[in-house]
Amino acid sequence: MTPADFATPLELIERSVSPFREFTRAEWARLRADTPLTLTGDEVMKLQSLNDPISLEEVIAIYLPLSRLLSLYVAATQGLFKATQRFLLAEQETKAPYIIGIAGSVAVGKSTTARILQALLARWPNTPKVALVTTDGFLYPNAELERQGLMERKGFPESYDTQQLLHFLSDIKSGKRNVAGPVYSHLVYDVVPGEHVYVDQPDILIVEGLNVLQPARLPRDGSDIPFVSDFFDFSIYLDADEDLLHEWYVTRFMRLRETAFRDPQSYFRKYASVSEGEALQMAERLWSRINLTNLRENVLPTRRRADLVLRKGGSHLIEEVSLRRL
Numbered sequence: 001m002t003p004a005d006f007a008t009p010l011e012l013i014e015r016s017v018s019p020f021r022e023f024t025r026a027e028w029a030r031l032r033a034d035t036p037l038t039l040t041g042d043e044v045m046k047l048q049s050l051n052d053p054i055s056l057e058e059v060i061a062i063y064l065p066l067s068r069l070l071s072l073y074v075a076a077t078q079g080l081f082k083a084t085q086r087f088l089l090a091e092q093e094t095k096a097p098y099i100i101g102i103a104g105s106v107a108v109g110k111s112t113t114a115r116i117l118q119a120l121l122a123r124w125p126n127t128p129k130v131a132l133v134t135t136d137g138f139l140y141p142n143a144e145l146e147r148q149g150l151m152e153r154k155g156f157p158e159s160y161d162t163q164q165l166l167h168f169l170s171d172i173k174s175g176k177r178n179v180a181g182p183v184y185s186h187l188v189y190d191v192v193p194g195e196h197v198y199v200d201q202p203d204i205l206i207v208e209g210l211n212v213l214q215p216a217r218l219p220r221d222g223s224d225i226p227f228v229s230d231f232f233d234f235s236i237y238l239d240a241d242e243d244l245l246h247e248w249y250v251t252r253f254m255r256l257r258e259t260a261f262r263d264p265q266s267y268f269r270k271y272a273s274v275s276e277g278e279a280l281q282m283a284e285r286l287w288s289r290i291n292l293t294n295l296r297e298n299v300l301p302t303r304r305r306a307d308l309v310l311r312k313g314g315s316h317l318i319e320e321v322s323l324r325r326l
C-alpha cells in the first residue's frame, strides 16, 4: 500500500457518491482501443465552426473513444429494444432511433462537437443514418418573443416552444417518416417562416441546444409533462469556464463583424459599420445580459444530468472527461 491508497472517511464518501467517473485527457484517449480513424484532417477542418478550432489530434484523443463508447451503448440499447419486442410477441420488426442530446453554453462549440460526432457515427462499418437537429428552430419567432417581452430572454427555457419540440421528438422516436421541424437562421436572427428540416427514420438522431437537459416546469395540477431529455438515450454536456466562454463569445462576435454581419440580410449588419468599440460594447451586453445570465440560471445547473461531460480548456481542447457510472 502507498500513502495515496489511504483516504479519509469523508474522501471515501465523496468518492463513492460521485455519479461520475473522471478521466484526464490522456486516460480517456487510451480508451480509443482499436477504433479506426475514418476522418481526414481536411474533413475535420470543414466541420469546425467559426472560432471553434478542432484538429485531427482532438478527434483521435477525444472523439474516437467517444465513438467507441457510443457504438457499445447503441448495440446494447438495440438489444434491449429487441428483447422487449420479443417479450411482446411483436410480429413486425420495428426500430427506434437512438437519440443523443448535446447541451452547453452559447459559444462553447456544441455545433462542432455535433457535426464531428455525426460524421464519425455515420462511418461506422454498418453506416447508420445519422440526423442532426438544433433546438434554435423551436425558439418562438421574434414577433412572438417581442409580444411576450422575451427578446432579451432568447435562449432561456421560456423562449422555446417546448411542446412543439416534444411532439417532434416523440414522432421521430415512434418511427414516423419525414418528420418536419422548424429552421432558425442566425443571419436574420429569427425562425425562417415556411422553411423546414426533415428527419426520416434515422438510426441515430443528434439533438443539439442550450436547454436540451432542462427539466420540465411541472404544472400545479400534477399532470405528467415529459422532459425533452426523456427522449434521449445518451446526453453530453460540453463545458468550459465562464471566463473562456465570455472570451470565445466576444471574439466570435468580432469575427462575425468581418464576415456574416456584412451581409445586408444580417440582423447585426449595423455592427459591421459602427466603431470597434461600439461593436465590442454590444457583444459584452449580449453576453452578460442574456447568455451569461442564462448560463448561470438555466444551462449550467443541468450539467449534472448529462451522461458525459466534456470539459474544454483555454485552447478549445477537451482536457477532462466525466462519464456517468451506470
Ligand SMILES: Nc1ncnc2c1ncn2[C@@H]1O[C@H](COP(=O)(O)OP(=O)(O)O)[C@@H](O)[C@H]1O
Binding pocket: 049, 050, 104, 105, 106, 107, 108, 109, 110, 111, 112, 186, 187, 256, 260, 268
Ligand atoms: N450572429 C451570428 N451570425 C452567424 N452565425 C452565428 C451567429 N451566432 C452564432 N452563430 C453560429 O451558430 C452556431 C451555433 O452557435 P451557438 O448557439 O453559440 O452554439 P455553439 O457555439 O455551442 O455551437 C455556431 O456555428 C456559430 O458560429
Ligand SMILES: CC(C)(COP(=O)(O)O)[C@@H](O)C(=O)NCCC(=O)O
Binding pocket: 106, 134, 135, 136, 137, 154, 155, 208, 209, 210, 211, 286, 287, 290, 291
Ligand atoms: C439561438 C441561440 C438562443 C442558441 O439556440 P440553441 O440552438 O442552443 O437552442 C443563441 O445563439 C442566441 O442567439 N442567443 C441570444 C443572445 C445572442 O444574440 O447571443
